[in-house]
Amino acid sequence: MSNFPIDTMSGVDPVSIPDFMSPEGMRALQLTKLKKLVKTCYERVPLTRRRMDEKGVKPEDIKTLEDIKLLPFMMKTDLRDEYPLGLTAAPMSEVVRFHCSSGTTGKPIVICNTKKDIEVWSDGVARSLAMDGIGKDDILQVSYGYGLFTGGLGLHYGGELRGCTVLPTSGGNTDRQLMLMRDLGVTVIACTPSYFIHLMDEAQKKGIDFRRDMKLKHGIFGAEPWTDEMRERIECETGIEAHDIYGLTEISGPGVASSCGCHEGLHVFEDHFYPEIIDPDTLEPLPDGEWGELVFSTLDRTGTPMLRYRTRDITRIIPGVCKCGRTIRRIDRISARSDDMLIIRGVNVFPSQIEAGLMSVDKALPHYHIYVDREGDLDNLEVKIEVTSETISDDIKSLELLRRNIAAAIQKIINISIKVTLVEPNSLPRSEGKLSRVTDYRKIKK
Template sequence: MIWNDEFETLPREAIEALQLKRLKQTLEKVYATVPFYRESFRKAGVTPEMVKSLDDLRRFPFALKQDMRDNYPYGLFAVPLEQIVRIHASSGTTGKPTVVGYTRRDIDMWSELMARSFAAAGAWRGDVIHNAYGYGLFTGGLGAHYGAEKLGASVIPMSGGNTKKQIMIMQDFGSTVLTCTPSYSLYLAEAAAEEGVNIRDLKLRIGIFGAEPWTEEIRGEIEEKLNIKAIDIYGLSEILGPGVAIECWEAQKGLHIWEDHFIPEIINPETGQVLPDGELGELVITTITKEGIPMIRYRTRDITRIMAEPCVCGRTHRRLQRMSGRTDDMLIIRGVNVFPSQIESVLINIEGVEPHYQLVVDREENLDTLEVQVEVNEQTFSDEIKVLQDLSRRIAREIKDLLGITCKVRLVEPKTITRSEGKAKRVIDHRKDK
């Protein structure tokens, strides 16, 4: 069902006219109120008055995560602090956290976009939404919560962790929609089985999963193990939080980005050149309605492409292909670009292994090495040594066929790779320590 028919089905010409109007207003605002933007525009030799069409946006400089850290905590805010009603921040595991602020209008807009997103995913009033995204400085929990309430659904504010209780609550409260990371949904299914609960027998019918890249193969695994339809949602705190883009129930192919609030571009991550629709590259987003901390041409580091083809659901907002990885998650192994999702797509199609793995990268005698650690299932673990050796060789061969690199495969016992209640940690790179 469509939540906001007026805006979700606007003709392309109307969307682009609205984008241009809002872009001009946003550029004028940040130029007047945010010293960082005023200076970066000056260095690039551009002013808001130069924007006559949407194509003129590409003349403006990019904003980077490092710019947010350099202006920590409030340097990029475009309104006085007394107008900010909520502050979120990233985890800050690598240096200063990135801080974002929301005005009352921003919170209302965010709630509306999350309500749109839930509706696009097939949720509606009467659903019981089990929200297992983390609450706190992370934007996921509260973003989903406010959107569920705006939708008119019943929301259970579970947050992350306490997995046994999560399963009990889903059983007892009749949860119909699950929101969490895709890796945690598989962990929930695994933990439920250990408790003697068949998670397929619960009332769950939809899962809305984001915060980490995941493949079509993992989608199939989740849908089979949980007996649900698994929907991909996209967002990032620097732009808004969850609710920037989402797949629709009808097509489940590409994520509609809400273009009345965001302008997406795809660029070549090495040259910064804007690429045409359909080409794969790095996603850049400009916000055109945010008050607290507008972002102009923010480099997300996420790899995707814009799908301009009409969607069967009737929404006119263009779609993003599901994220295939991040430019800063990309590993370079002996000159070859490797994304964890590529290796995941190999593992998920091999019988006998579980969708739990880690990539361990090291350097020996100036040569990069890659070890793929992957769990086998209980039945495979009890097989003969020769069976396990053959399985290991097959995985290594298929990875080499796909990526052209040689790796070592280490099969590990079931349930030995650490489970995550948030984003799964897929890569351990020891080269940084040498």
């Protein structure tokens, strides 16, 4: 018996075969792996055992995939509370690498990776690259940071597995990045979308034209939320195809899900990472199509296995089958993290909504920063936007009009009044790693 419709598999890259499994075969595989995961966590992770005992659930109660709802969740705070190694399920002799994710407060979280965990993670990255048509003839510049952050090493190992020629530039030193990209004929870059925008700006200053001077064809962008409008701008200005890659250190790293050429959501490598969408308030699972919080269980992880890990990312599972023919399910573009959510005068506001409003007025204004402050009892939201040579005018009227149009477009989306300020070029904070678009003075003052 085969889980694969072999007659239709001709022309599919071998690494991508699991992407085309029959849904029944996939569910059967997931159930087998889930049972094993629950058993491992129950036996080896005291926190999970205690919580399952409190709920009166035993590993053998998991008989179908739906039974997953009987199991307790894991949260980032659990990883922090069990710092450093309380959630480790494998003996240290089998752990080959640590990764850490910085929390916004206090201690980092530590994730243990066994050799198998690295293989599973790299498989996700290699399948992401394959999905975008990237292979052994490509030169991959990895401009994600190398180190405790999973971006750099994740793309590095996955790129090598895929057979790409990897250029491990890591982040920073923009001049050298551009020089090597040009001189070595780099065809694929992996970095955060905001860092790529920074590279585009620097290239423009140096008179470098991506279409004329570079061989770049693809960008693998992730590690921070970005919008379709941003993707269109990148593609339009450089002629490359911009892909979305999703992942998080707690689950593995980049390559948990990836966009294909159809750009209608991101395929989850659900033979490794089992996705659920839950209502963040009631914690009940939601049917496909409904928006909620994304939850993952690591079906193959052995070092630090995660059972029903709440990602804080807001998305939905897109119903139906993708035009590319892959049967693995898709999540919608992650445009918001519940952690990034700002509560302004009692209204929930996501930075991505502000970006969408701004981009709807003018795509040539990529540098903005959101400031939140409180005067008396009133929250103030201010968006500062750098003017650029494409948008600047020499008369006040048109700049005021631009400013008012942006404010109106954003207010239409978030339904609260905001202040929009135009500022000089290069005056807003820049970052070469993960970009923070928000400064909340209310938190700083506390």
